[in-house]
Each structure stands twice: as C-alpha cells, then as structure tokens.
Amino acid sequence: MDNKYETIIGLEVHTQLDTKSKIFCSCSTEFGSEPNTNTCPVCLGLPGTLPVLNKKAVDYLIITGLALNCEIAFYSKFDRKNYFYPDLPKAYQISQFDLPLAKNGYIKVETEEGIHRIGITRIHLEEDAGKLIHEGSIDQSSGSLVDYNRTGVPLAEIVSEPDIRTPEQAREYLNYLKKTLEYLKVSDCNMEEGSLRCDANISLRLHGNKKFGTKVELKNMNSFKAIEKALAYEQKRQRKMLENDKKIVQETRTWDENKSKTISMRGKEEANDYRYFPEPDLVPLEIDEKWKKDIEERLPELPAVKRKRFIDEYNLPEYDADVITDSRDLADLFENSVSEYKDAKVVSNWIMGEFLRLINEEKTAIEDTKITGQLLAKMLKMIDQDIISSKIAKTVFEEMFYTGKDPEEIVKEKGLKQISDQGELESLVEKIIDENPSVIDDIKNGKDKAVGYLVGQVMKETKGKANPQMVNKMFKEKIK
Amino acid sequence: MINEEEVRYIADLASLKLSEKEVEMFSKQLSDIVDYVEKLDELDTEDIVPTAYTIPVKNVFREDKVKESLSLEKVLKNAPEKQADQFRVPKIIEED
Numbered sequence: 001m002d003n004k005y006e007t008i009i010g011l012e013v014h015t016q017l018d019t020k021s022k023i024f025c026s027c028s029t030e031f032g033s034e035p036n037t038n039t040c041p042v043c044l045g046l047p048g049t050l051p052v053l054n055k056k057a058v059d060y061l062i063i064t065g066l067a068l069n070c071e072i073a074f075y076s077k078f079d080r081k082n083y084f085y086p087d088l089p090k091a092y093q094i095s096q097f098d099l100p101l102a103k104n105g106y107i108k109v110e111t112e113e114g115i116h117r118i119g120i121t122r123i124h125l126e127e128d129a130g131k132l133i134h135e136g137s138i139d140q141s142s143g144s145l146v147d148y149n150r151t152g153v154p155l156a157e158i159v160s161e162p163d164i165r166t167p168e169q170a171r172e173y174l175n176y177l178k179k180t181l182e183y184l185k186v187s188d189c190n191m192e193e194g195s196l197r198c199d200a201n202i203s204l205r206l207h208g209n210k211k212f213g214t215k216v217e218l219k220n221m222n223s224f225k226a227i228e229k230a231l232a233y234e235q236k237r238q239r240k241m242l243e244n245d246k247k248i249v250q251e252t253r254t255w256d257e258n259k260s261k262t263i264s265m266r267g268k269e270e271a272n273d274y275r276y277f278p279e280p281d282l283v284p285l286e287i288d289e290k291w292k293k294d295i296e297e298r299l300p301e302l303p304a305v306k307r308k309r310f311i312d313e314y315n316l317p318e319y320d321a322d323v324i325t326d327s328r329d330l331a332d333l334f335e336n337s338v339s340e341y342k343d344a345k346v347v348s349n350w351i352m353g354e355f356l357r358l359i360n361e362e363k364t365a366i367e368d369t370k371i372t373g374q375l376l377a378k379m380l381k382m383i384d385q386d387i388i389s390s391k392i393a394k395t396v397f398e399e400m401f402y403t404g405k406d407p408e409e410i411v412k413e414k415g416l417k418q419i420s421d422q423g424e425l426e427s428l429v430e431k432i433i434d435e436n437p438s439v440i441d442d443i444k445n446g447k448d449k450a451v452g453y454l455v456g457q458v459m460k461e462t463k464g465k466a467n468p469q470m471v472n473k474m475f476k477e478k479i480k
Numbered sequence: 481m482i483n484e485e486e487v488r489y490i491a492d493l494a495s496l497k498l499s500e501k502e503v504e505m506f507s508k509q510l511s512d513i514v515d516y517v518e519k520l521d522e523l524d525t526e527d528i529v530p531t532a533y534t535i536p537v538k539n540v541f542r543e544d545k546v547k548e549s550l551s552l553e554k555v556l557k558n559a560p561e562k563q564a565d566q567f568r569v570p571k572i573i574e575e576d
Contacts, residue, residue: 019544026547035565040550055541077532084495086569133566145566148555273493278532286538 005204005242007235008212009164013177014155015187016128016195017060022152023127024051024094029154031193035147043152045090050281057154058101060186061125062287062295064156065102067180067302068120072292076101078125078279086146087129095157097276100124101285107180108304109172118173119161128153150194156187162201162212167231174198174224179303183328191223198227203248204238213238214248218262221255230255234262306331314344323352329366336373341380350376354394358401370404371397379407391464392416420467425458428466429474432457443479451475482510 022029025042042049065072079097105120130148158177164170178196181187189196203215216234221227233255238248253262301309303325310321310331325331330351337347359366379396382388388396388411399410411417419425432454433440442450451472458471484507491498491506498506549555552565561568 021544021546026542026545027549028546034552036555036567037552038549039555044550044555052540052542054544056544058541082493086567132569142571143561144569144571145563146569147566275493283535283537283540284533 004206005239006207006209007165008162008203008205008215009167009170009231010162010201011160011164011170011173012199012201013158013160013174014128014197015158015177015181015189017057017154017156018185018187018195019054019056019060019154021054023054023057023125023154024152027152031195033149035145036149038149039151043089044148045088051094051279053282053285054154057125058285058287059295060154060184061101061123061156062292063184063299064158064181064186065105065123066292066296066299067184068102068105068107068123068158068177070102070105070120070123072287073099073101073103073285074287075099076285076287078282079276080279081126081274081276083274085129086144087132087151089130089148089151093127093129094279094282095126095276096124101287107173107176109169109176111166111168111172113166116163116165116169118163118169121159121161123156123158126155126157127151128155167228167235170200170231171224171228174227176303178224179326183300183303185328198224200227200231202231202234202238204235204242213242214250216248216250216262217252219252219254219265226255226257229260230262233260237262300328303328310334314338314348316344316348320345320348320352323356324348327366333366333371333373333376337376337380338373340374340377343380346380347376350380350397354397355401358398369401371400372404375400375404375407382407382411386418386420386467387411388416389418389464389466389468391459391468392418395464416465418467419462419465420470422470425466425470426474428458428461429454429471429478432461433475433478440479451479482507482514 016029019029021027022038022043025040027038027040027043030038042051062072076096076099078094080092081095081097082092084091100122102123103121105123106117107120108115108117110116128150130146130151133145133147135143135145160173164173178189181189181196187195191197198221200218200221201215202218203213205211205213216238218227218230218234221230230253234253241248252265254265255261256263307321307325310316310325311318316324323330324334333355334344334347334351337351338344341347355371359369376397379388379393379400382396383390383393388407392411395414396407396410396416399405399414400407403410436454436457439450439453454475455468455471458466459468484503487498487503487507487510491503556562556565556567559567
C-alpha cells in the first residue's frame with residue numbers, strides 16, 4: 001500500500017482450554033450456567049484455600065506449544081500478577097511471568113503477497129477472570145454485578161512477535177491459530193462465547209527505521225473480521241497523523257462497528273506495575289523428555305500438512321482441499337469415506353455440497369451428525385451399481401445425515417430403489433410420448449434438448465426413481 | 481533507601497490511603513527492612529540459580545474431574561451486597 005511507512009503488528013490471543021474442570025479447583029467450566037453456580041472457596045479466593053493444578057491444562061498447553069513449533073520449558077513455574085479489579089476475587093491472577101511453559105515458536109501464513117513467517121514469543125498458562133455486568137455504561141454506572149463462573153477457567157495466552165506487517169497477515173495468523181487449536185481439540189475457539197479473544201498492538205515507523213513507533217493497543221474486538229477492520233483503520237489513522245506531523249498517543253482503543261472506526265477507551269489511567277512474584281501456593285513444574293514425547297506422539301496431522309497431502313495423495317483441487325481440511329472432523333469424514341470409495345473427487349463433492357448444506361441449514365457441529373464415511377461410501381457404490389439414481393441419493397443422504405441408518409435399509413424402507421426394468425420403463429416412455437406430441441415434433445425438427453423435458457416427465461411420474469440414462473436412451477431410440 | 485515518593489507509589493498500588501505522618505514512618509521502617517535484607521548481598525551467589533521454592537516438591541496435580549461446587553446460598557453468604565445471584569460491587573471507574 002504505502003511505501004513510506006511500515007506497519008508493525010503484534011497479537012495477543014487468549015484461548016480457553018477445553019478442560020472439564022477449572023485450572024486450580026474442581027468446579028465445572030461449562031459455559032452458560034446460572035451466575036455463580038460453578039464456584040467454590042478456591043475460585044472465590046476465600047482465605048485458607050489452596051490451588052491444585054489440573055494436569056490436563058498443562059498437557060493441552062504443551063501440545064499447543066509443540067504444534068506451534070515452540071520450545072517446551074524443562075522447568076516452569078507460576079507467578080502472581082497483582083491488580084485490583086473485581087473480576088478477580090483474590091486481587092491477583094495466577095499466571096506465568098519469566099518461565100512460561102512454551103516459547104520461541106513460529107508459524108507460516110500465506111497471503112496474496114506470499115508466505116510470511118510469524119514468530120511466537122511465548123505461550124503461558126493462566127486463570128481466566130470473572131465476568132462483570134455494568135449497570136448502564138461502564139463510566140456512568142453506579143455499580144457492577146459479578147459472576148465468578150468464568151474465574152479459574154484455564155487460559156493459554158499466545159503472544160506473537162511484532163512480525164505481522166499487514167491486517168491480512170493478522171487475519172491469516174488468527175485463522176491458522178484457530179484451525180490448529182481446533183485440530184488439537186484443546187479449545188472450541190468460540191469467539192461469541194469468549195473462548196477465543198484477541199488484543200492487538202499496532203504502530204507505524206518509517207521504512208528502514210530500527211526503532212518502533214508509539215504503539216496503540218486494540219482491545220475487545222469480537223470477530224476476526226472486526227480485528228482486521230480495526231487494524232486497517234488504525235493503520236490509516238496513524239499514517240495520516242504522522243504525515244501531518246502529529247504525535248501518536250499511546251492508548252487503548254476499541255473497534256466501534258456502528259461507526260466503522262476505532263475509538264479511544266477512556267478508562268482509568270493504569271499503573272502498569274503488576275509486582276509479579278512466584279506463586280507460593282503452587283510447586284514448580286518439570287516437564288521431562290518422556291512427558292514431552294508422550295504428548296508429541298499424540299500430535300495429530302496439522303491442517304497445512306493435511307491440505308498438502310490431500311492434494312498430492314487424492315488429487316483434490318486446491319479449493320476442495322481448503323474446504324475439507326478446514327476442520328479435522330470434516331477431513332476425517334472425507335478420509336474414512338475415501339478409504340472405501342476410491343473416487344475422491346466424488347466424495348469431496350458430496351461433502352462440500354450436500355453435507356455442508358445440511359450442516360449450515362441445521363447449524364449443527366460436524367461431530368454431532370450421524371453420518372459416517374463408511375455410510376457415504378456405501379451409498380456412492382449404490383449409485384455406481386445403478387441401485388439408486390444420484391437424485392434419489394440426495395434423499396438417502398439426508399436420511400443418513402439425520403438418522404445414521406444404513407443406506408440399503410433406507411432404500412428398502414422407503415421404496416427408493418431405482419427402476420431399471422426395461423419393460424416397466426418402456427411403457428412409461430411410450431405413455432409420455434403419446435401425451436406430448438408437440439414436443440416430439442420439436443425434437444424431430446432438431447430441437448434435441450427437448451429430450452431432457454421428456455426424461456424429466458418420466459422422473460416425475462416415478463418420483464425420481466427411474467434410471468435416467470436408460471430413459472434417455474429409450475427416448476432417443478423411439479423418436480428417431 | 482525507600483524514599484517518601486516510593487512509599488506513596490506502593491501505597492497507591494495497594495489501594496492504601498496514608499497520612500503524611502505514616503508516609504514518613506513507613507519510609508523509615510521500609511528502608512530499615514531493605515537495608516537489613518541487603519546484608520545478603522555480601523554472599524557470593526554467582527553460581528546459584530534463582531530459587532523460587534525452598535521445598536523439594538514438584539509436579540503436584542489433580543485429575544480433570546468435576547466435583548460439586550458450593551451452593552449459591554453459601555457462595556453469596558458473605559457478599560456485602562448482592563443482586564440477581566451476583567456480587568454487587570461499587571462503581572469501577574475512579575472519580576478523579
């Protein structure tokens with residue numbers, strides 16, 4: 001875009017780890033429970049209580065670190081981050097300061113400008129805070145209500161290096177992270193429910209300058225789209241200011257969707273002195289080689305690798321590979337089906353077409369559907385064997401989607417078997433010919449396409465069960 | 481040496497309101513304490529890794545199992561103010 005200034009972006013992503021219980025106590029992490037029903041003396045910060053670390057949260061963080069090419073710390077510990085805000089009943093957050101569980105990772109993202117490497121500074125484990133509901137707007141309310149259900153839900157904080165140069169790269173970085181976390185099944189990454197949150201730092205500097213410009217922090221954006229738009233807006237705003245010799249103020253801003261601009265969040269001037277110190281209520285962590293190896297073995301094939309393999313191994317077009325590897329469940333469905341039905345493109349068409357159509361219509365999660373790769377493969381074979389037409393197959397597919405029944409059974413139950421009986425079809429074809437003399441004339445005068453209309457009439461009569469190829473052939477023979 | 485300005489800063493971080501007399505007193509007391517602890521600087525710690533824990537225990541975990549939470553009645557029992565099953569706290573943004 002502009003050659004004079006270079007944009008520097010760094011992202012900080014918080015993602016809730018999908019454990020059943022909280023990080024330091026046995027309360028449920030379930031979203032949407034009645035206020036304060038998932039709390040106990042530990043997460044309420046009552047005096048005399050002690051935290052005990054949830055092992056699964058550590059496992060999830062390690063696997064995330066490995067997937068993002070990080071070094072896993074051999075020795076790690078927790079620290080107290082002290083600040084006063086009523087979302088934290090203890091007046092401190094248990095986090096990690098100088099010895100995070102994972103550091104020095106990277107990912108590679110692809111945008112129109114090519115492949116770009118983005119470093120990951122660190123990933124650390126910490127506890128989430130509670131939720132505040134303000135009466136009226138935050139600066140005018142007389143008080144706030146606090147729900148501590150979210151307090152103590154495990155969070156991974158993933159901090160990028162200031163390696164991102166464009167809003168598009170930021171979006172791709174986030175997409176990559178989200179997809180990876182979903183593949184690892186460590187987080188559901190639901191932004192609406194707040195299980196994935198992102199803050200961004202953005203500054204501009206003259207090309208060639210080593211020193212960073214004054215940065216602005218962008219917070220509270222609730223979608224990747226909003227983050228990308230906020231960054232693009234901020235890039236423009238800062239450039240305009242610099243071009244007019246105005247000073248950038250270091251501040252926190254947020255994206256106002258209605259006004260399509262970033263606005264300053266006038267909060268209290270914070271003293272950024274968290275006085276971190278080692279958490280005395282927890283013991284240190286030592287991740288030995290064996291632990292690391294055990295987790296390494298559980299690493300699934302990651303999206304980018306899978307995408308490439310699908311293209312190489314199954315000859316899928318890039319577009320199909322993109323869509324199908326977008327989710328691990330979708331990719332599994334595809335591969336399970338392809339292992340029993342060899343034409344990968346046909347499988348991919350059914351998954352991208354009918355399957356995703358139903359998923360979008362029903363707004364269900366892929367893992368909650370009843371259909372399996374085996375069932376899909378079996379159905380596709382039935383089409384090849386002329387047992388069902390591809391039109392009827394859509395009905396069969398829908399039934400499998402909702403019930404998980406065997407396609408053979410569905411065909412039998414609903415009487416959907418394709419009519420391929422020569423005699424039966426012939427009498428139908430003759431009937432349609434008798435009923436449509438003008439169409440027959442058209443065809444005889446060279447309007448070949450009208451045959452399709454006649455075939456359609458037979459399909460209508462048989463509710464889609466006639467073998468269309470056979471019917472087509474019969475018409476052509478009879479109307480010569 | 482902890483000067484009075486530092487005492488005020490620390491008090492502010494801890495949300496404490498100190499009188500001028502207290503600022504003076506704590507400046508002296510905190511300085512004495514820090515001076516005393518500084519005696520440790522006399523030791524050579526060149527080859528010693530920073531120690532955060534003094535007990536030889538590591539990797540204490542619990543399994544990821546949900547147990548019953550506290551009843552709502554007990555949760556809110558000590559709340560100075562409550563509303564709609566939630567804790568009610570005073571206005572968050574400071575006046576000044």
